[in-house]
Amino acid sequence: MITVDGLSKTFLDRTQRPVTAVDGVSFACQAGRIFGLLGPNGAGKTTTLRMIATILAPTAGTAVVAGHDVRTAPDRVRASIGFLTGDTGLYDRMTARETLRYFGELYGMDDDAIGRRIDQLSGQFGMADFADRRVGAMSTGMKQKVSLARTVLHDPPVLILDEPTTGLDIVTTRTIVRFIRQCRDQGKCILFSTHIMHEAETLCDRLAFMVRGRITENGTVAEIKGRHGGGDLEEIFVGLMGGDHEGR
Amino acid sequence: MRAAKTMVVFRKELRDAFRDRSTVFSVLVLPLVVYPLMFVGMGLLFGMQRQGEERRVTRLAVDGGPRDPRLLDRLRAEPKIAVVDLPEPRRLLEQGAVQAVLEFREPAGGRLRLTVHYDEASRGSDVARGRIRAALDAHQHRLVAERVQARGLDTMLLAPLAAEYRNAASPQKMGGFVMGMIIPYMIMMLVMVGALHTAMDTTAGEKERRTIETLLASNIGRRAIVAGKLLTAVTMGLITALIGLCSLGLTVLSGVSIFSGGARHAGLALAVSPAGMLLSFLTVLPSAVLLASLLLALGCYARSVKEGNSYAQYFMMAVVMLAMVTVTPMEPPPALFLVPVLNTALCQKELLMGIVNWGHIGPAVLTTGLLAALAFVFAVAFFQREEVLFRS
Numbered sequence: 289m290i291t292v293d294g295l296s297k298t299f300l301d302r303t304q305r306p307v308t309a310v311d312g313v314s315f316a317c318q319a320g321r322i323f324g325l326l327g328p329n330g331a332g333k334t335t336t337l338r339m340i341a342t343i344l345a346p347t348a349g350t351a352v353v354a355g356h357d358v359r360t361a362p363d364r365v366r367a368s369i370g371f372l373t374g375d376t377g378l379y380d381r382m383t384a385r386e387t388l389r390y391f392g393e394l395y396g397m398d399d400d401a402i403g404r405r406i407d408q409l410s411g412q413f414g415m416a417d418f419a420d421r422r423v424g425a426m427s428t429g430m431k432q433k434v435s436l437a438r439t440v441l442h443d444p445p446v447l448i449l450d451e452p453t454t455g456l457d458i459v460t461t462r463t464i465v466r467f468i469r470q471c472r473d474q475g476k477c478i479l480f481s482t483h484i485m486h487e488a489e490t491l492c493d494r495l496a497f498m499v500r501g502r503i504t505e506n507g508t509v510a511e512i513k514g515r516h517g518g519g520d521l522e523e524i525f526v527g528l529m530g531g532d533h534e535g536r
Numbered sequence: 537m538r539a540a541k542t543m544v545v546f547r548k549e550l551r552d553a554f555r556d557r558s559t560v561f562s563v564l565v566l567p568l569v570v571y572p573l574m575f576v577g578m579g580l581l582f583g584m585q586r587q588g589e590e591r592r593v594t595r596l597a598v599d600g601g602p603r604d605p606r607l608l609d610r611l612r613a614e615p616k617i618a619v620v621d622l623p624e625p626r627r628l629l630e631q632g633a634v635q636a637v638l639e640f641r642e643p644a645g646g647r648l649r650l651t652v653h654y655d656e657a658s659r660g661s662d663v664a665r666g667r668i669r670a671a672l673d674a675h676q677h678r679l680v681a682e683r684v685q686a687r688g689l690d691t692m693l694l695a696p697l698a699a700e701y702r703n704a705a706s707p708q709k710m711g712g713f714v715m716g717m718i719i720p721y722m723i724m725m726l727v728m729v730g731a732l733h734t735a736m737d738t739t740a741g742e743k744e745r746r747t748i749e750t751l752l753a754s755n756i757g758r759r760a761i762v763a764g765k766l767l768t769a770v771t772m773g774l775i776t777a778l779i780g781l782c783s784l785g786l787t788v789l790s791g792v793s794i795f796s797g798g799a800r801h802a803g804l805a806l807a808v809s810p811a812g813m814l815l816s817f818l819t820v821l822p823s824a825v826l827l828a829s830l831l832l833a834l835g836c837y838a839r840s841v842k843e844g845n846s847y848a849q850y851f852m853m854a855v856v857m858l859a860m861v862t863v864t865p866m867e868p869p870p871a872l873f874l875v876p877v878l879n880t881a882l883c884q885k886e887l888l889m890g891i892v893n894w895g896h897i898g899p900a901v902l903t904t905g906l907l908a909a910l911a912f913v914f915a916v917a918f919f920q921r922e923e924v925l926f927r928s
Contacts, residue, residue, distance in 0.1 A: 299923075300923070338749075341752075341753045342753070343749055343752045343753055344926075363757060366753060366754060366755045366756075367755045371749070371750070375746055376746060376750050377745040377750070378747065378750075379548075379552060379745070379747060380745065381555040381556060382548075382551075386551075390544065390548045391750075391754060393541075393544040394541060394545075394754045394755055394756045395754070396541075442755075448753075
């Protein structure tokens with residue numbers, strides 16, 4: 289469902305010097321599977337996901353999403369994905385229903401289909417009580433539910449979730465984790481980035497470790513543990529990063 | 537499909553704009569309340585000052601000598617002049633205790649020689665100068681008439697010409713001329729103010745609220761996004777201008793605004809025909825698109841609404857300076873009709889006077905329209921540049 293092949297991204301820094309944020313990244317993610325992209329802050333996870341979501345253009349390499357190349361068919365890629373980041377904002381002056389209707393219209397859904405889907409998602413995420421409340425007057429948990437509903441409104445086959453649980457309370461985090469599992473069970477392909485090891489370990493079918501713009505490990509949890517003599521995933525990850533630098 | 541999505545963005549942004557207090561304030565409250573209050577306040581203030589000066593009796597001090605008693609009697613007979621004889625009259629003029637000083641100088645060649653001292657920086661003294669000049673002119677005519685009659689001649693000898701000056705401008709043209717000093721300037725300013733808030737809120741505001749990524753990852757191309765935002769900014773600019781014009785019209789008709797005096801004096805008849813209104817809209821539209829496109833590009837570049845507004849201040853100054861040209865009564869050379877914003881303001885001024893000059897409207901619409909199209913392409917290009925959109 290997602291095939292990433294030699295994807296690279298180079299930016300220019302403030303002094304106009306090239307900085308490689310993503311360096312030849314390759315991996316694949318299948319339908320009905322959750323693929324976890326792990327890495328510390330600044331590892332290049334967000335840049336990778338932004339390129340796959342066509343928000344950024346790759347410097348080199350490409351990605352094929354649901355059969356569409358991000359370079360040649362970005363419109364079709366966008367129509368096939370639901371994109372969510374942990375700090376995604378919503379329009380404060382719009383209600384949840386208006387927000388969902390807006391994005392439904394952007395995805396080319398007709399009025400009836402949007403209405404039915406809003407009712408369905410409203411029930412699924414328990415949004416009925418605040419569907420007509422303006423987003424600016426909602427709690428963080430409510431906003432995240434609206435964001436999740438917005439992500440799957442058009443029923444995309446692929447979900448790209450960039451640290452969707454960062455900074456959220458335990459209840460909202462559980463809602464999101466449950467939602468990701470439901471989507472997998474529906475046969476969706478889920479690409480998911482996080483730096484929370486426990487979350488990745490319990491949720492992902494396959495993992496890739498990303499350090500300084502490169503994939504340093506890729507496989508199932510069992511395969512990765514097997515290659516590193518078992519033990520804790522966090523210890524393996526720290527080892528791949530080059531050791532624990534704390535106290536240096 | 538692209539046009540349909542542009543309209544989706546437009547409808548959303550328009551609704552969002554009318555829910556934003558700062559936008560509503562600048563689009564509705566400013567033109568409906570603040571500007572009329574300002575104009576009425578200034579009108580009342582200037583009116584009161586003018587009436588006060590007209591009612592006030594001029595204190596005229598006399599200096600030098602020998603003094604002409606007939607002239608002094610003539611001046612004393614003026615109801616709005618009080619002749620006073622005080623020491624150090626020039627110092628009194630500087631202090632504002634008297635409004636003018638009439639200095640008698642040594643007669644020469646049989647002529648009475650006078651100097652009128654006044655303070656041009658003082659409105660009261662300026663009024664005094666006018667009253668004294670009128671009284672002296674009347675006195676001079678009387679003396680001349682007496683001398684002519686003493687020689688047994690007809691006083692008509694002094695007036696061989698009987699010229700009469702008639703204003704050929706229609707009341708509509710005069711109304712347009714008077715209001716043409718302010719309306720084109722107001723239109724451009726209000727278009728700018730209305731477009732500015734929306735342009736910044738839909739670009740820099742979208743970055744600030746972190747909604748930009750969601751929008752970019754949605755099933756819509758960037759050109760359609762920019763087109764939808766542009767349409768909103770242009771619409772808000774035109775609505776602001778329309779509300780401002782209606783408000784200005786009502787203020788002028790109230791009879792107490794700063795413009796009402798001039799309008800009454802000119803026999804105001806601002807009757808713009810429907811065709812004139814359509815032409816007016818057609819000439820404003822390219823400038824509105826041009827301004828809104830450039831503001832959107834600025835908003836894309838800015839990291840926050842605050843930063844965008846600070847950039848826009850300089851932009852606003854340029855628009856003000858261009859639009860201010862119409863406040864002057866100059867006859868514009870044809871080349872000025874190629875300068876964007878200014879050409880729109882100049883065309884508005886002509887249309888207000890009932891003049892439809894295609895030699896001016898054509899180049900103005902074409903050049904500004906072309907620049908507006910380029911500015912839109914520029915705004916789209918800005919919206920597609922990652923280093924601009926994700927500048928940190």
